[in-house]
Amino acid sequence: MTKIELQIKQAITESLVALFNIQIATTEVLLQPTKAEFEGQYTFVTFSIAKLTKKSPEDTGNLLCAHLLANFPVVAKANVVKGFLNITIADHLWLQTFQEIFTDAAFGTLPKNNIRVMVEYSSPNTNKPLHLGHLRNNFLGYSVAEILKAAGYDVVKANLVNDRGIHICKSILTYIKLGNGETPDTTGMKGDHLIGKYYVLFDKLYKAEIETLVLGGMPKEEAEKKAPVMLEAQQMLLKWEQGDDATISLWQQMNGWVYDGFNATYKSIGVDFDKFYYESNTYLLGKDLVNEGLEQGVLFKKEDGSVWIDLTTDGLDQKLLLRSDGTSVYMTQDLGTAELKYKEFGCEKSIYVVGNEQDYHFKVLKLVLAKLNKPYAAGVYHLSYGMVDLPSGKMKSREGTVVDADDLVQEMIDTAAAHTKELGKIEGFSEQEAAELYQKLGLGALKYFLLKVDPKKRMLFDPQESVEFQGNTGPFIQYTYARISSILRKAKQLSIASTQLDIAKLMLHPTERDTIHLLQDFPDKIAEAANVYAPSIIAQYVYDLAKQYNRFYTEVSIFNEENQDLLQFRIALSAVVAGVIKKSMLLLGIEVPEKM
RNA sequence: GGUUCCAUAGCUCAGCUGGAUAGAGCAACUGCCUUCUAAGCAGUAGGCCAUUGGUUCGAAUCCAAUUGGAAUCACCA
Structure with missing residues (x-):
């Protein structure tokens, strides 16, 4: 919840007491963004409290509306449409919010929470090169780890290499x-x-x-x-x-x-990665845990000597944990590796970035650990991502329909190069600068394409669409950043300093207000993305922010502004947007260019 | 067959802790570069939110069933 939201909610809580003697916890007050066709930024829906006020939703809204306007300067305007109370926040509050963001060097980084979490991802087999499916895994794992860091976690990135x-x-x-x-x-x-x-x-x-x-x-x-x-x-x-x-x-x-x-x-x-594990070192682990389980009576041995766990009461089957010849299976070694990870790093949470074809396996893993009373069982989380399909269907290595990772990356970079040259955008670039730009754009397009979709969902990789540089794409966001960089360079050249802002009394353009509105949401978005392990939330956010900034950019002139305070504010606003774009993109593992 | 997941514009996706006339991008069409980068902005058109029932003041969102699709159910990993 942002500060502005908190103030509105408090105002509503107090008003409800004053008007109707209704006591509701501030956190229980639900605000939603106002729809574009109505005036205002936040909307309070009165239907649910209308039952308590014993008045119609509309009357309730009108009474609340009048009370808010009379008693809370935070509320600049308000209107009621049916049961919806739309609130317009006073400009000075937006400006104050901006001032706080502007002076907060750590904006977008949440305070440390002292929780250690391991993110295991990539985990390749050493018998073939990486392909498109691995790319989704790698980008996801890296991004989730970075997001968790920004959300205050102490993160260990691990790679369990299947080398045997x-x-x-x-x-x-x-x-x-x-x-x-x-x-x-x-x-x-x-x-x-x-x-x-x-x-x-x-x-x-x-x-x-x-x-x-x-x-x-x-x-x-x-x-x-x-x-x-x-x-x-x-x-x-x-x-x-x-x-x-x-x-x-x-x-x-x-x-x-x-x-x-x-x-x-x-x-x-x-x-x-911070830590590599190799299955050749870990595949024998886990037998001790199985023996523990036998002693505790959690597991049972069949006549042939094989060891099993009965999960039928949990809606699953019986699952083998040791073969009759005493050798380990996949599950055995995963149990052992989990124990090893916990001993080495003591992570409270352990995230496995693994495709959803292994849902069953991880369900069992977590259950077995819980039944063995392992303290880390609850922290095991399978970040189960959907497969990547091609327009031609599923990827199959044997049928040669696999998209090789190295080839794909190179193709993306080549396309970026061709497209950039076509637009004539590399004037004044050295050869090396140009190469770096193509790299940033090609990879940016690819990473954004794979990360903008909810990880849990199966997705379609259309090679045609993935190399698009317009609309909801990585390069579009990179372009917005480069545009702002250009403005900041010019401001510097003109010696326009915007460190000491005097902005409290400015009137805001709607695009400026909306931009601040989005900026203040950034920390909440990071927290949300960290909670559900979804880089797509950051991707969606940074796209919205870039889109919003571009509206501001076309509607408002910066350097032609005669009011110096306003001019400085607009440059400061641009600088903050650039900073948030950069931070967001880095959370996705995407670099942004100063020029493009 | 059991279990789990999925179904929203022609295509790719948002929205899902229930709220107003369901949003973007691509593709199509129309405007906007003498001015900070047009890889941009604005607009038009495009929807029975798979189907049917239920819960309620209100359902794309919650519940159930049905249909269609996917994954998984190895002494493989």
């Missing part, structure tokens, strides 16, 4: 067979792409072998299990688990290539 398992063995195996010792250096390929190539080749080999077997008369299902390359891959996994030197060293070398590739991608898309 049968899928990695498939790549290694094919590399041994067909690789001829080639390396990223000898081929000029990024390490992750090189390994990805062998992962794809494995699939080809595998399919060919199945076909041969089937032609030889074997049923397909059996062939899928008995194809020689598959058996070899399984052998290799076994050797890996036994610590076979040759296998381990090749695994390390190939993973090293992949990490170089990932790091390059992470760097280019601007995400980072």
Whole structure:
């Protein structure tokens, strides 16, 4: 709640007591933004209290209206339409609000709350390069972490790398067979792409072998299990688990290539991590927890020795936690990793940025931890995001319909370059400055496109639309920032100082008032975005702010203004808007250019 | 089949703690650059908020059912 809202609510609370002797907590008073077609900024709906006043909503509104106007200078004007009381806030209050925002260097950063939270995101497999789906994950995770920081949390960004398992063995195996010792250096390929190539080749080999077997008369299902390359891959996994030197060293070398590739991608898309976990180190964890659970009687053992948890009373099934041979499954290691994270960082909250195809898994994880009485169970939160669809349908690696992350980023940057040149906007740019601009615009377009949608929802990635630079896009917001920067440069050049403002008595243009109105909402938006882990709230907000500023920009002239106080105010307003745009965009992981 | 999620303009999305005539962007059409960056601004047109019932002064929003779509239900990860 902003200060202005609080004042209005208090005024209404007091008026209700004075007029009707009705006691309502100030926080219970509901205000909503006034619709554009009516005069005012805040609307109080009287229907619900009309029952208490025993008068019609309209009469209640009229009485309240008169009382507010007579007793509260905050309310400059007010009108009643049916049961809706529309309130216009006095200009001096907007100006005072602006003055406070203007002098608050930390505006947009909420006070520290001393809550530590871990955000785990990215968590790639080391057998193939990142694709479009990973981009949504990475942008989301990074942005949520930044938003939580701004909201006062102590944030740890974590990446749990899936560096072991049968899928990695498939790549290694094919590399041994067909690789001829080639390396990223000898081929000029990024390490992750090189390994990805062998992962794809494995699939080809595998399919060919199945076909041969089937032609030889074997049923397909059996062939899928008995194809020689598959058996070899399984052998290799076994050797890996036994610590076979040759296998381990090749695994390390190939993973090293992949990490170089990932790091390059992470760097280019601007995400980072405080802590890396590797499944090769954590996959054996969790068995202790399972034993604990057995002792506590929370879990049970079947005759074959496998360990289960019964979640049927919670509306779920029975879930396996240890195989009959005593080895871990996915859930086991996730239990162990959760324990490890908590021991290392003591996070009150632990957020897992993972696609919604794993909803069931995380539901179970949280339940099991709760049943084991783990203090951190309640803090486990699965930030379940929807899949990214292409106009052609779902992405499938095997069918080659995957959009590669590196390729896509490069395409976006190229498009930004072409578009910028076409508009003739790079006069006076050095080559390096131009390259940096294209990078900012291309990535800005991509990130904004993926982040403006509610994370929970499945979304469509239309390549055509994603490279649009008009309307509700990253570059539109960046453009607004660049425009303001230009104004601020000119103001500086003209030595117009706007540090000491004398603005209390100014009359506001509607676009100025509306802009201040939006600015004051910023801290609430950060809090809201942090509460529901939704960068889309920030994206929507910063778009609205940019749009609003552009209205001001076209309707009001700044440098032709003769009133010096007003001139200074407009420059100060522009500066604050630029600052909030920049902060918002950084929360989304998007950089803003000074010129474009 | 069980469970969970989704359905709003031609397209992509907001709005969902119930409130006035449901908002943006793209696409279409019309205006606005002698003036701070037109990657902009203003306007026109476009809607049975999947369907049906319920709750109430009031429902896109809450509840139920139906229809259509998706995910998941492995001793895979």
